[in-house]
Amino acid sequence: MGNTCWELYCLEHGIQPDGQMPSNKPVGGHDDSFTTFFSDTGAGKYVPRAIFVDLEPTVIEPLLHPWSVIGNAPEKMGQALCICSRSAITIDNKRYYFIQKLEEGGFSYVDLVEGAHDGHFYALKRILCHDREGRTEAQTEVEMHRLFNHPNILSLTAHTFMERGGKCEAWLLLPYISKGSLWSVLEKLRDKGSSMPESRILHILHGISEGLKAIHDKGYAHRDLKPTNVLLDENDRPLLMDLGSMNKARIEIRGSREAMTVQDWAAQRCTISYRAPELFNVESHCIIDERTDIWSLGCVLYCMMMLEGPYDLIFQKGDSVALAVQNPVSIPQSCSYSQGLQTLLSSTMVTNPQERPRISWVLDQVQNLRDSNSADVDTNRV
Numbered sequence: 001m002g003n004t005c006w007e008l009y010c011l012e013h014g015i016q017p018d019g020q021m022p023s024n025k026p027v028g029g030h031d032d033s034f035t036t037f038f039s040d041t042g043a044g045k046y047v048p049r050a051i052f053v054d055l056e057p058t059v060i061e062p063l064l065h066p067w068s069v070i071g072n073a074p075e076k077m078g079q080a081l082c083i084c085s086r087s088a089i090t091i092d093n094k095r096y097y098f099i100q101k102l103e104e105g106g107f108s109y110v111d112l113v114e115g116a117h118d119g120h121f122y123a124l125k126r127i128l129c130h131d132r133e134g135r136t137e138a139q140t141e142v143e144m145h146r147l148f149n150h151p152n153i154l155s156l157t158a159h160t161f162m163e164r165g166g167k168c169e170a171w172l173l174l175p176y177i178s179k180g181s182l183w184s185v186l187e188k189l190r191d192k193g194s195s196m197p198e199s200r201i202l203h204i205l206h207g208i209s210e211g212l213k214a215i216h217d218k219g220y221a222h223r224d225l226k227p228t229n230v231l232l233d234e235n236d237r238p239l240l241m242d243l244g245s246m247n248k249a250r251i252e253i254r255g256s257r258e259a260m261t262v263q264d265w266a267a268q269r270c271t272i273s274y275r276a277p278e279l280f281n282v283e284s285h286c287i288i289d290e291r292t293d294i295w296s297l298g299c300v301l302y303c304m305m306m307l308e309g310p311y312d313l314i315f316q317k318g319d320s321v322a323l324a325v326q327n328p329v330s331i332p333q334s335c336s337y338s339q340g341l342q343t344l345l346s347s348t349m350v351t352n353p354q355e356r357p358r359i360s361w362v363l364d365q366v367q368n369l370r371d372s373n374s375a376d377v378d379t380n381r382v
Contacts, residue, residue: 088116089113089124089171091158091159091160091171091173092158094115094116094117094158095116095117096114096115096116096124096173097113097114097116098112098124099111099112099113099114099121102123107127107128107130107134108125108126108127108128109125109126110124110125110126111123111124111126112124112176113173121176122157122174122175122176123175123177124171124172124173124174125171125172125173125174126171127141127169127170127171127172127244128167128169129161129167129168129169129170130167134168135161135170137244138161138170139170140244141170141172141244141246142156142159142170142172144243144244144246145172145243147218147220148214148215148218150210150211151207151210151237151239152207152208152210152211152214152237152238152239152240153211153215153239153240153243154174154175154177154231154239154240154241155174155175156172156173156174157173157174157175158173159171159172159173174241177231177232177233177239178234179231179233179234180231180232181227181228181230181231181232182204182228182230182231182232182238182300182304183227183228183230183303185232186227186303186304186307189307190307190308195307195336196304196305196307198337198338198373199370199373200236201301201304201305201337201341202341202369202370202373203236203370204230204236204238204304205297205300205304205366206363206366206367207237207238208225208238208240208297208300209297209359211238211239211240212240213359213360213363215240215246215290215293216249216290216293216358216359219248219249219250220246220247220248220249220290221247221249221289221290221292221293222240222243222245222246222293223245223246223266223269223292223293224244224245224269224270224271224274225293225296225297225299225300226271226273226274226299226300227300227303227304227309229241229242230300245269245270249289250287250288250289250290251288251289252287253282253283253284253285253286253287253288254285255284255285256284259282259283259284259286260282262279262282262288263279263280263281263282266279266280270292272311272315272321273299273309273310273311273312273314273315273321274295274296274299274300274309274311275292275295275321275325276292276295276296276325276353277295277322277325277326277351277353278292279292280321280325288353289353290358290359291353291356291357291358292353293359294348294356294357294358294359294362295348295349297348297359297362298329298345298347298348299311299349301341302329302345302349305335305337305341305345306335310330310349311324311325326351327351328346328349328351329345329349331345331346338369338373340368340372341369344362344365344366347365348362
């Protein structure tokens with residue numbers, strides 16, 4: 001059995017543990033208290049619930065017993081350190097302590113960390129760069145974040161590239177949004193048998209559209225807009241995230257080889273049930289532009305209205321999404337939202353990209369619906 005946090009304190013200060021739980025007063029004639037000691041070394045407000053962190057660095061669940069021991073971590077975690085033993089990372093000369101794992105994907109991990117300098121929580125996204133191309137893609141994501149300073153696009157606090165054991169990881173430090181993604185909000189509504197009010201849909205849709213407009217105005221497209229890539233803060237302000245699939249808005253295809261290259265790229269980087277029709281079968285001579293995002297925006301709007309994406313069930317059943325997107329979107333007859341909102345949905349999900357609107361038009365329509373919605377509320381009050 002390893003040393004408890006109290007025993008570590010005694011070892012550090014050259015005093016004998018007496019088996020008593022320490023108070024927040026100086027012990028053994030020393031000028032710093034136990035609480036101060038562990039606050040300084042990183043435990044802070046998480047003592048007595050000591051948290052173990054491995055050196056990967058993946059965060060283990062908090063141990064159940066207070067004043068737990070180092071060396072008592074599960075074998076599968078390998079080498080582990082108590083957070084009070086100064087397990088931390090440094091980015092831009094600032095220290096951050098690991099708290100817990102938030103997400104895990106195929107090529108990236110997201111951990112919750114706390115800034116030692118400000119006590120704020122951050123989301124640390126770690127991207128595994130398996131080769132030079134992977135590193136270039138991670139660098140592109142960093143550069144995309146740096147392009148924008150917009151209230152509806154998630155900002156990048158800091159970043160660094162870590163070379164360890166011949167492998168490279170890109171670490172992106174992002175603000176932590178505790179409310180989570182739009183998808184998590186919709187899941188909760190569905191579980192409760194509830195729905196999202198139209199006024200709230202319009203508020204969120206307006207913010208997403210503002211973020212997209214900022215991206216499009218700089219000549220780029222998001223390419224992977226979906227409910228899990230939209231965060232909602234405590235005021236329901238949407239923030240677009242995961243900019244790793246962004247590229248130039250206008251892509252000119254000259255020949256079948258270029259068409260296949262773009263099609264293969266889209267298959268890897270654009271989520272299938274939110275992917276625009278023109279990306280499934282790319283024509284040998286065409287122009288792909290930012291209106292792929294308008295289609296995806298329509299899918300997100302559908303999801304807010306129906307609490308599931310228009311092609312989620314088709315994908316889950318193993319049927320062809322590529323075939324399904326060639327037909328006009330079907331709005332259930334049971335839909336209780338205004339005709340104006342339903343018309344907007346149909347307008348964004350037009351199969352022919354040349355007939356699809358630009359984001360400025362969408363914003364105008366959303367604002368008109370918001371104004372109309374507010375007027376109806378005021379009339380009802382009278």
